Amino acid sequence: MMTLKKRRRIQIIVLAFAALGVATVLIGYALQDGINYFRSPTQVTEAPPPSSEKFRIGGLVSENSLRTIGDASVTFSVTDGNATVPVIYVGMLPDLFEEGQGMIGLGSFVDGTFLATEILAKHDENYMPAEVIDALEAQGVYQGGRQDPNQSEDTKNGAGNDS
């Protein structure tokens, strides 16, 4: 004969497992569109992902590639030294975004152009996103993220990168 105590304990265990089951289903469901793969420009060029997929791309912003289009978009190219992918972005570029610097963008690849919905740059001048370092190292072009400290300050204040 099962005591009430034992029955209550079994009920709680069953409830816990049911909850775990619900959580597993939720996580599985959420994983379908909640995760984004990282691809380097080389990978994107070699095997373009379907335009419906949201993924992250990372590399260096090509020199002299930053332009504006229309009344809100900017365009630039991202490179890992081997392949270069054009990017279009509507929005505000982050504080440490600069030509020649590392960046990561989230978006999709449509007709040969990466349409970014979000752009991340380095968080500070000493730091380069690990994915970007790996992508650059894969192409053998990584030379460290930090700029030459002798470069004068006037390239930084307001007018942006004048390279």
Place this chain on the structure above:
Amino acid sequence: MIPEIGQFALTLALMTAVVQGILPIWGAARNNAVWMRSATSTAFLQCILIAIAFGALMRSFVVSDFTVLNVVENSHSLKPMLFKVAGTWGSHEGSLLLWTLILAAFGAAVALLGQNIPTSLKARTLSVQAWISIGFLSFMLFTSNPFDRIFPAPLDGNDLNPLLQDVGLAMHPPLLYIGYVGFSIVFSFAVAALIEGRVDPAWARWVRPWTLAAWVALTGGIALGSWWAYYELGWGGWWFWDPVENVSFMPWLLGTALLHSAVVTEKRGAFKSWTILLAILTFSLSLLGTFIVRSGLLTSVHAFAVDPERGIYILGLLVVSIGGSLTLYAIRAPKMDPGGLFAPVSREGGLLINNLLLALATATVLFGTLYPLFLEAVTGDKISVGPPFFNASFIPIMLPLVIVMGVGPFLSWKRADLPGVFDRLKWVMAITLIAALVVWYVQTKGPALAVLSMAIAVWLLLATLREWSLRIKLGQVGFGESLDRLRRVPRSSHGMTLAHAGLAVCMFGFIGSSAWKSEEVLFVEPGTQIEIAGFDVTFEGTERVQGPNYVAAVGVLRVSRNGREVTVLRPERRTYPVAQSQTTEAAIRSTPAGDLYASITEPANQDMDGKWTLRILYEPLVGLVWLGSLMLVLGGLTSLTDRRLRVGTPKRKTAVAPLPIVGE
């Protein structure tokens, strides 16, 4: 000289911690009262020594002693004094020192305030606390010494990351750490109870104020951090499901569960082993958070160092502390008496659901945070888990929790009368339904989930207020008597009402600002006009302003509504020459109805000369996020002042047999 004193004090603190880690617990095993009592003095001594070390480091920052490497890397002679002081904990080494200081301070606080705790439990608790101390002090001395010197000394420092030079953020780490580390004392109490083999309602009552204090600080710390992200990062968001946010959020979720399960242990002697497990897991998640943030395993603003030696050391610390405590738990827990019985519909049942859902929510956040690490280790694929994941997994778990939260306080212990509860809630249900329809009618845009969530938040707020008014019999008896009842209701109930209502208020803010916000991003030249959420905004150009260690371009945005001038927004774009970086200072016009939020960045290159990028948002109800957080904090504080919970007050009753672990 001063840095050497700091270094010396730190070494002495480590030795004191070793003594504190061995002597009292040994004394408790041999029933030697003198050895047990030594814990009090060693806990004080250790705290004083670490405070000396912390003071020494702070002095080096204040006087800009550039012979100390840490100061060179994180300070600058021109920096405002507040940020020089805050720079003490702005770096990896300094923040660890702060961590350890708070750890030792909690030990000393228990030694000082816990005078009614039995000597043996107190001795064991302080010894366990010292073990954690040993781990962190040795970690600091061997791998990240804050007092390392540099020769030759440079003329000036590298400056603290300008993003971090902010009042909100200067306060955010100490508060967050008090929360994180505050759970250490709960952990120590739990491990001590496991060693002692005794968990009873009195134990739960001793632990509760510490849990509450840690929870209050963690809530405040998280809220400050998200407030900082809101006005400093210039994105207009307050929560990004960033790994670093998640690691502070997980101990909060589990800590909240712990707070509620400890109530059951205290009042009914049930959930004992579960409370102990939660205490262990909550602190384990705090440790994991420290590990993830400090090791640079997950990339974020907070990753100070990517240093394998440190990583392996912390990993070792984690394995020993989490593995050790869980092993001890596995050995001892089965012997614990499950305690009082209860019907499925009862206060206990409600709190069980609370715990179950909070634990599940924590599990989904943990999964989302660690899955990228796991996947990269196994398959090499680099992925990131974004907000869509958390929205799809976390929100469906939390919404039922909030529904139950409305009913929970109405339920009585052991067996509750559900029809009676619904009878008392019928008006609340009716008003909630009407509110939902009104929201649905007014807000045509935005997802349906937002309307549902809004209704649930209204439900929680009204049900909480209803419970409170029933408690003081508002309207049923004379106003004077209600007032009298108001005074006599335990403060912990007022605290609960305030905190639960605070969550409802937070939810209004969460929903309004995420589901119904308007946003415009565009290039602007002087004279450009924009219309957003009924406001007419004119960009009039920029002005140059010189700050203490930066120069700023200040945009001037004239805002009017229906032809009447409302305000002038002045978002700034600051350039810090020393740190060679720039920050965005958003301009915000806050009203209870919503915030108008503007930020600008300069032209990205020369062919965009004169064209600034303007980002302007209208976020309805966003201010309620902070108001609700404040209510949560105040609720916790109110509860903390409850006479029954006052630290050290409760005595273990000898007449009523405690509920010891059977078989000990």
